[in-house]
Amino acid sequence: MSATHHGCLVIECSRGSAVESSHLVDAALVDASGQVVEAWGDIERFVYPRSAVKSIQVLPFFESGAADKTGATESEIALACASHNGQAAHVSAVRSWLARTGLDETHLECGGHLPYHSESAHECIRRGEAGAAIHNMCSGKHSAFLVTAKMLGEETQDYIQREHPVQRRVSAAIQEMTGWDLSRSPWAIDGCSIPTIGLPLHALARGAANIADPSAQPAERQAAIARIRAAIAAEPFMIAGDARACSDIIPALDGKAYIKFGAEGVFFAPIQERGLGLALKVRDGATRAADTAIASLLAYLGLLDSAAEEKLAGYLEMPLSNWRGINVGTVRAVLDK
Numbered sequence: 216m217s218a219t220h221h222g223c224l225v226i227e228c229s230r231g232s233a234v235e236s237s238h239l240v241d242a243a244l245v246d247a248s249g250q251v252v253e254a255w256g257d258i259e260r261f262v263y264p265r266s267a268v269k270s271i272q273v274l275p276f277f278e279s280g281a282a283d284k285t286g287a288t289e290s291e292i293a294l295a296c297a298s299h300n301g302q303a304a305h306v307s308a309v310r311s312w313l314a315r316t317g318l319d320e321t322h323l324e325c326g327g328h329l330p331y332h333s334e335s336a337h338e339c340i341r342r343g344e345a346g347a348a349i350h351n352m353c354s355g356k357h358s359a360f361l362v363t364a365k366m367l368g369e370e371t372q373d374y375i376q377r378e379h380p381v382q383r384r385v386s387a388a389i390q391e392m393t394g395w396d397l398s399r400s401p402w403a404i405d406g407c408s409i410p411t412i413g414l415p416l417h418a419l420a421r422g423a424a425n426i427a428d429p430s431a432q433p434a435e436r437q438a439a440i441a442r443i444r445a446a447i448a449a450e451p452f453m454i455a456g457d458a459r460a461c462s463d464i465i466p467a468l469d470g471k472a473y474i475k476f477g478a479e480g481v482f483f484a485p486i487q488e489r490g491l492g493l494a495l496k497v498r499d500g501a502t503r504a505a506d507t508a509i510a511s512l513l514a515y516l517g518l519l520d521s522a523a524e525e526k527l528a529g530y531l532e533m534p535l536s537n538w539r540g541i542n543v544g545t546v547r548a549v550l551d552k
Contacts, residue, residue, distance in 0.1 A: 223256035224512070226497070226504040228535065230544040238504035240480075242495035242512060245420035247428040249394055252491060254417075261413040262496040265405060266298045267477025269356050270443050270485075271392050271422055275384035276359040277439035281366040285316050292446035293453035294355030298476060300456030301330025301350035308453070309354045316362050323348035324375045325357045325407040332456055353407035355453075360385075360409075375408045382410055389414075393422040406478060416494055419483060423492025427472070427485035444487065447473045460506040460530060464513070467523035472513070480505040486518065503546055506530050511548035 224240040241256035251258065273295040276282050282292070291312045299305040313319050329336040329346035339346065348354060357374075360381045364371045367380070374381045390397045395418035405411040414422075425432060429440045447454055451465040454475070465473050471488040480497030482505055493512060497504045510530035513519055524531060533546035 218251040219253045221253075221255045223498075224495075224508055225549040226501075226507050226546060227549055228503075228544065228546050230535070235544065238480075238501050239498045240495055240504060240508045241416055241498065242493065242508070243417045243420040244491055244493050244516070245417055245424050246491055247421065247424040247431060249417070249421045251417055255495075258417040258420075259415050260496070261401060262416055262419065262481060263401075263403060263405075263411045263413050263477075263479070264419050264483065264494075265411055265477035265479060265481055266353065266356075266407075267475050267481040267483035267494070268389065268419070268422065269296045269298070269475060270426060270447070270483075271388050272385045273356060273359050273443070274388045274392075274436060274439050275381070276363050277442065278435055279363050279367055279384070281359075281363040282439075282442070284366050285362055287312075289446040289449045290453055291355070291358075292442060293450035295359035296443060296447060296475065297355045297454045298352040298461075299355060299453065300332035300335065300459065301352065302332045302335050302456050305355075305453065305456065306330075306349050309349055309358055312358050313361070316365060318358075318361055318365065318371070320347065320349040320354075322361050322371055323351070323354055323357050324373070325351040325353045327351060351407060357407065377402070377410045386410065386412060389422070392425045393418040395421075416496055419481075420492045420494035423483050423485045423494055424490065425492070427487045427492055428490030444473065444485070460509065464510060464527060464530065467526055468513070468518060469523075471518050474509055474513075476502075476505065482509040484509065484513070486516070488518070503533060507533050507546050507548055511550060515550050 226238040227234045228236040243258040244253040325348050327347040330350045360374050364374050364381050369380050401413040403411050426440050429437045448470050451462045455461040472486040474484045479500035482495045484493040510527050534542050535544040537543050
């Protein structure tokens, strides 16, 4: 079956009757063998997956036995895959997870910032607290890294470094799941200080497809993927939080797929109902365009029923308001049918 290729997906931002701005989006829909099913724009472009690829980065947490040894809960597994808001439930869960394994937030090397969630950030400021590593959107993933290192008797300091065993296992998992030789990739440092590895967009989509259809993976990895998928479905709030696309869209997919955002306009979506993987990148990195693009592509692929489309109307056609709350325009996708 030949793939369908489209031009770039365009996200138009209108004000009144005119298009004021637009964003270009590349996207790939791929099966687990790497066969492209449908493409928008240039899927050979290298992208840094950033946090979109967390559900691959945490595979060694399971395959090392660390998840079982520490009795990881579904909430903790979801947090390991999360870019969370730093709301109270996120922070307390990370803190208790670390404490249960003899660790604490001083071991986190992700860097600190105020909670992404505005009201939670204001609460910190009112208490006279500075942003801390525990509030970092990636503190869940870093907790999984730390717990894995400790359970394996490895040095927990400098676990973020490329040559540390934790990161060597992560890069091996990325290479195996995407089928891409990472010696051909650009390497850089992510916002949370671990390595981020550039991939062609089609390879990132293949990684998602191998989560959607892990039948070619070893039994141990299949079991890990099943636990990750179940935890994300059960705990969508932990993946992001209030007023975030991932936490809003995942429940509407009703187990057919899940999505994960990455900085600079990336989305990663295993579609387990069809054994396919979807990945997209907004060329200018705009989050508003990424949120609309992923919702619109999921709708285009028939993964949202009418009730879900109604619930997600604010993502499919995002309203633009001015400071008085007056609706002045919309953000919407222009898709070839």
